[in-house]
Amino acid sequence: MPKVSILNSVERKFILLIGDTLIVLASLNLFINHAIDKQYVSSNLKVSVVTFGILTFFALSYILDFYNLEKVSRRRYVLSQSVYITVFFVFWVFLFTVFVYDVSYWRIPLLSFLLLTPIEVGLWRLFFSNVFKIIPTTKNVLYVYDENAMDNLKEHLEYINGDGKNTFYRVKLTYCIDNKASFLKKRTFLKAIDKIDSWILNLRNYDDLPKDLEVLMLDSILNKKEVISYSSFYENVYEAMPIKSHHHSFYELLQLRNRKIRYLQVIFSYLVNFILSFLVGLLFVIVFPFVWFLNLFFNRGPILYSQLRVGQYGKEFKIYKFRSMVVDAERSGAKMATKNDARITPFGKVLRVFRIDELPQIISVIRGEMTFIGPRPERKVFVDQLNDKLPFYGIRHLFKPGITGWAQVKYKYGEDLEDSIRKLEYDLYYIKNRSITLDLRIIFKTVTTVLFSRGV
CATH class of the missing domain: 3.40.50.10140 (Toll/interleukin-1 receptor homology (TIR) domain)
Incomplete structure (x- = not known):
């Protein structure tokens, strides 16, 4: 008799998603039809609140990794995270109706919406984690x-x-x-x-x-x-490519085939670069005077520094950043930056935490030497070392280098050649699976990394 298949991670996430969605819809129904005075309820309000509520809940879920099955399996963590995220959700839905619509509320149903929704989501997720402790998952x-x-x-x-x-x-x-x-x-x-x-x-x-x-x-x-x-x-x-598995298996890793030009991808990439070039360029112009002024007192020396990096098709170009290290930081030779590098000045640490030091790279984007999403450009001295060690490293140079990329949002700060190997696995995954959806994930994760000062 055939053995019943174990639910894979995607199927378990889908079950969790269905349960969350039903609770969110039920809580929004309570809020709209019972917490808000009926004389203010209209079709426009219903559509707006439900749409805003669902988008808010799943945006928070994505940002705070609400569907990470490892975290869901931890009882103490699942309760605290459920309450934390759901409280944010009900609070933003309530504020949305306060500022967008002039309505009045019934207190008891409103309190039920604000207090019961986090409890319901927490209990559902606790039940889910306990069920899959009984049902085989591995x-x-x-x-x-x-x-x-x-x-x-x-x-x-x-x-x-x-x-x-x-x-x-x-x-x-x-x-x-x-x-x-x-x-x-x-x-x-x-x-x-x-x-x-x-x-x-x-x-x-x-x-x-x-x-x-x-x-x-x-x-x-x-x-x-x-x-x-x-x-x-x-x-x-x-979500990476196992380059150590088959050094010979170039075709298996990348599944090279003749693809039609993806016009939507090309248009999307152009729009992303145009919009972000304008926004980041504007931010660069606004921030520059403040960085220049503070640099006079806390980081004496040139405000900018430049380096040669390897770009598309192996051509070198100049990359610009706000200087975050001491002057002549590489007096003893080229060295990869580490997370707690002693060469980084106190002011430079602030610039790095909020990614302000990266802003001058907009110059390279405007010049057409870089794009916003792509493999990070590396220095030639390290590229030569990695080319000798890894047969696939040169594939990164098929595309323009990016300010941010899949390796940056998925892996920790690169400190040595071994980290560069791991990052290459993510770069190859991006090259193979490049799409609008993946680009959006990278943009979203980059924004949340900056907002929450997360190291990548």
Whole structure:
């Protein structure tokens, strides 16, 4: 009898989303039809409040990572976060009606809306987390690999089991197809495979699969079990490309194919650059006099500094920033900046926290050497080192470099070459999956990073 499939993370998030949506709609119904005096209620008010309420709730949810299943699974965290976000939601909906519509309220229904909504969302999410503590959520994995993946076996297993995050996958069994002493027909192995929920394959050539193992894999597929490549697993879970998995597998990683020109993407990119160039340029002009004045007292020396960076097609260009380090910070040679770099001045720390030091890069955008969204430009000395170490690094230069990008909003501050490798995984993911939706996510995450002073 086929085994019931374990709900994946997307399906669990969807269930959570449905529950939240029903509660939000019910609370908005209470607010509109009972808390507000009926003589003020109109079709226009209903549509406006419901639209504003839903957009506000899901905007807050996205900004504050409300659908992170790892956080939802922690009982203490799920209650505090639910109350925190929902209180913001009801407060903004209430303020919206106060400032936009001249209405009066019934006190008890209004208090019910303000107090019960956070409690209802919190209880629903507590129930959700408890249910999935009973229902299996982690998939037991059979990891199949070849001798090419053997050198990084330990690292691959760590990523599947969770590299600092809950992947909801756990390796229970491994099999190397180059193993001469095959034990595919042994009863213990067959019993172990029966308990497997997902197969993850990390192979150079899928034609090398032993016939017996192929039969078992096909049988698992018929029993609705998951069979995916390691690259697909990594891309779906980490939203990055596993460049250490297959140094030879250039085509598997990027799935190069002849695509039609995406006119909407081109138009969207042009509009984003035009609008943000105007807004950031205006902000740069406003901020410059203040930075110049404070720089005289707290950061003596040139207000701007420039560096040569590698841009599109490997061409170097000058990038400008407000100086945040001491003068002659690289007297002893080129060195990557670190998060708590001793060369950063106290005033420079303030500039960096609020990303003010990045504003002069608008000059490069106006010149056409940079764009707002794309891989961050690196210095040639580091590019040469990374090109020697990584066969895919040059792919970043297919596109214009950006002020912000997927690697910047997904990974911590890069401090060494190892961090650059991890960031390259995100850059390759962006190049492969570049779309309007992904660009919007980057813009949104960049804005929230600046507003909440989050390090990336």
